[in-house]
Amino acid sequence: MARYTRKEFLSLGALLAGAASIARLPFPRSAQAQPAPAQPNRGAGIEADLVVMNAVVHTSDPAMPTAQAFAVKDGRFLAVGSNADIRNLASQRTRVINAAGMFVAPGFIDCHCHPSGVNELFGVNANVRTLAELKANLSRRIAQVPKDMWVDAYMFDDTKLDVELTRQLLDDISPSNPVSVNHRGGHTSWYNSRALELAGVTATTKDPEHGRFFRDASGQLTGRVAELARGVFAPVGIRARFSTAEERERSRQGMKHISQEFAKVGLTSVHDAGAGSDKIRAYEDVYRAGDLRHRAYMMIRGGAYPQLRDAGVYTGFGDEWLRVGGVKYAADGSASERTMRMSTPYVGTNDYGILTMTQEDIHAAVDNAHANNWQVGIHANGDVAIDMVLQAYERVLAKSPHPDRRHRIEHCSQVNPDLLRRIKATGTIPTPFWTYVYYHGEKWSQYGDEKMRWMFAHRSFLDSGIKVPGASDYGPGPFEPLMAIQSMVTRRDFRGREWGTNQKISLDEALMVATQHGAYASYEEKTKGSITAGKYADFVMLEKSPKAVDPNAIKDIKIARTVAGGRTTWEG
Numbered sequence: 269m270a271r272y273t274r275k276e277f278l279s280l281g282a283l284l285a286g287a288a289s290i291a292r293l294p295f296p297r298s299a300q301a302q303p304a305p306a307q308p309n310r311g312a313g314i315e316a317d318l319v320v321m322n323a324v325v326h327t328s329d330p331a332m333p334t335a336q337a338f339a340v341k342d343g344r345f346l347a348v349g350s351n352a353d354i355r356n357l358a359s360q361r362t363r364v365i366n367a368a369g370m371f372v373a374p375g376f377i378d379c380h381c382h383p384s385g386v387n388e389l390f391g392v393n394a395n396v397r398t399l400a401e402l403k404a405n406l407s408r409r410i411a412q413v414p415k416d417m418w419v420d421a422y423m424f425d426d427t428k429l430d431v432e433l434t435r436q437l438l439d440d441i442s443p444s445n446p447v448s449v450n451h452r453g454g455h456t457s458w459y460n461s462r463a464l465e466l467a468g469v470t471a472t473t474k475d476p477e478h479g480r481f482f483r484d485a486s487g488q489l490t491g492r493v494a495e496l497a498r499g500v501f502a503p504v505g506i507r508a509r510f511s512t513a514e515e516r517e518r519s520r521q522g523m524k525h526i527s528q529e530f531a532k533v534g535l536t537s538v539h540d541a542g543a544g545s546d547k548i549r550a551y552e553d554v555y556r557a558g559d560l561r562h563r564a565y566m567m568i569r570g571g572a573y574p575q576l577r578d579a580g581v582y583t584g585f586g587d588e589w590l591r592v593g594g595v596k597y598a599a600d601g602s603a604s605e606r607t608m609r610m611s612t613p614y615v616g617t618n619d620y621g622i623l624t625m626t627q628e629d630i631h632a633a634v635d636n637a638h639a640n641n642w643q644v645g646i647h648a649n650g651d652v653a654i655d656m657v658l659q660a661y662e663r664v665l666a667k668s669p670h671p672d673r674r675h676r677i678e679h680c681s682q683v684n685p686d687l688l689r690r691i692k693a694t695g696t697i698p699t700p701f702w703t704y705v706y707y708h709g710e711k712w713s714q715y716g717d718e719k720m721r722w723m724f725a726h727r728s729f730l731d732s733g734i735k736v737p738g739a740s741d742y743g744p745g746p747f748e749p750l751m752a753i754q755s756m757v758t759r760r761d762f763r764g765r766e767w768g769t770n771q772k773i774s775l776d777e778a779l780m781v782a783t784q785h786g787a788y789a790s791y792e793e794k795t796k797g798s799i800t801a802g803k804y805a806d807f808v809m810l811e812k813s814p815k816a817v818d819p820n821a822i823k824d825i826k827i828a829r830t831v832a833g834g835r836t837t838w839e840g
Contacts, residue, residue, distance in 0.1 A: 322367050323370060402421070410441070421448070479496040520554060539565040593643060735788045
């Protein structure tokens with residue numbers, strides 16, 4: 269029997285409490301969702317709870333691609349068809365929505381996101397465009413805390429600030445308090461001199477394995493620190509402390525907030541790419557309070573995975589709202605922060621990016637999870653890291669075949685024909701960024717045109733027969749699905765420049781990526797992802813059809829209503 273320290277036992281207890289509460293199990297304890305019930309017999313006197321009429325319904329169901337109307341009963345689609353077909357299912361007690369020609373699609377699914385809401389509500393906002401704004405936000409917090417207490421800012425985007433952020437600029441803001449300004453990509457941070465001093469980092473400090481302290485041409489520290497090198501700052505200085513009850517309340521408020529924000533943009537399902545005990549508890553608290561507006565597929569952090577595994581939990585535990593997904597690891601750096609590991613360097617440099625796992629690390633993680641009936645999702649952006657992950661998947665599937673394991677490569681940003689072939693052969697699911705071409709356009713010159721022909725390669729994935737879903741990676745990328753659809757269709761950034769035009773996909777294909785393919789990535793294609801009788805009644809109503817507007821204006825279409833499980837979660 270395993271022996272745990274008291275701290276480990278308490279952590280295990282929190283995880284098990286969350287696992288027990290989500291194991292309500294309308295699904296079996298396996299990764300495969302149940303098939304949807306058959307179309308009802310309309311002559312049996314069934315009454316719908318909700319009917320939507322006079323709509324332009326894009327179903328994402330090849331068996332019936334379009335419709336005018338549909339009915340909902342007990343949180344699932346009851347029937348889909350013409351106005352005449354559906355009208356008979358409405359009674360005096362049925363709520364009837366006249367869509368008046370609006371466009372209706374299945375609820376959008378984001379297959380890689382980091383929802384929390386805590387930093388958005390309580391943190392220092394670094395998602396600004398000028399140094400003056402950043403200084404004001406940091407100074408406001410610095411004035412509220414004691415000397416030597418850390419002040420952390422979040423959602424920074426270095427290429428969107430009006431100056432280059434440096435250690436010296438942060439020193440001007442705060443010479444006494446240690447400061448970190450954390451990139452929205454999650455892989456790099458900027459520190460002032462006080463923070464570097466507390467951590468004992470000097471110009472002569474060697475870069476650790478899987479990390480980097482950036483230096484200028486003269487060898488002096490710039491304050492920028494990447495990947496695992498940031499770990500030296502964790503144990504130094506004074507941090508704000510909260511009681512267990514306070515932390516839980518902050519997490520609850522944050523999750524409620526971010527769930528509301530998801531609903532506003534038409535998201536009904538989100539894959540959380542890094543959940544642990546605190547996150548599981550936050551989901552459960554918000555769910556029990558009736559404030560959870562999106563379905564969550566929780567990919568468990570590698571550090572939390574062993575405790576759930578040892579408790580007998582595996583991919584598929586949960587119900588239609590909260591489910592345990594795969595186990596999540598990270599093998600290299602970031603696309604938006606220009607640290608992903610590639611076989612060729614960034615333009616004008618000798619920098620090939622950073623790995624954060626060895627091949628042996630990846631093999632061990634995949635072997636263990638696969639043997640314990642877990643889906644694996646490994647963050648790998650560059651072609652070198654993607655190759656390493658595929659080696660592990662090929663190896664484990666050769667030793668222990670599985671008919672439908674659907675291991676994942678999170679982001680899978682830079683591919684080539686050989687990688688595409690191997691992804692298809694192993695049944696691997698890539699989850700490339702879908703808002704990045706548009707939102708992060710100013711960064712792509714550091715990759716160059718040739719690399720961009722093979723990045724975020726939705727066209728190549730589809731042409732290879734791979735059911736590629738969409739993923740924002742929020743906070744690194746915006747989570748608005750309509751921005752994502754526009755980005756995939758146009759491959760045009762916010763300044764109007766196109767990148768990798770060979771990777772453009774059609775609007776219908778983009779809608780399939782955003783719906784049915786998203787459901788496939790979590791083994792739920794039989795219960796969500798299309799407007800089909802028997803599936804969960806998740807849908808979004810748009811004021812205009814994406815097919816009727818300039819493709820460069822898709823992101824500006826207003827969401828009129830979002831519905832999850834037959835319940836309106838947002839109404840504009």
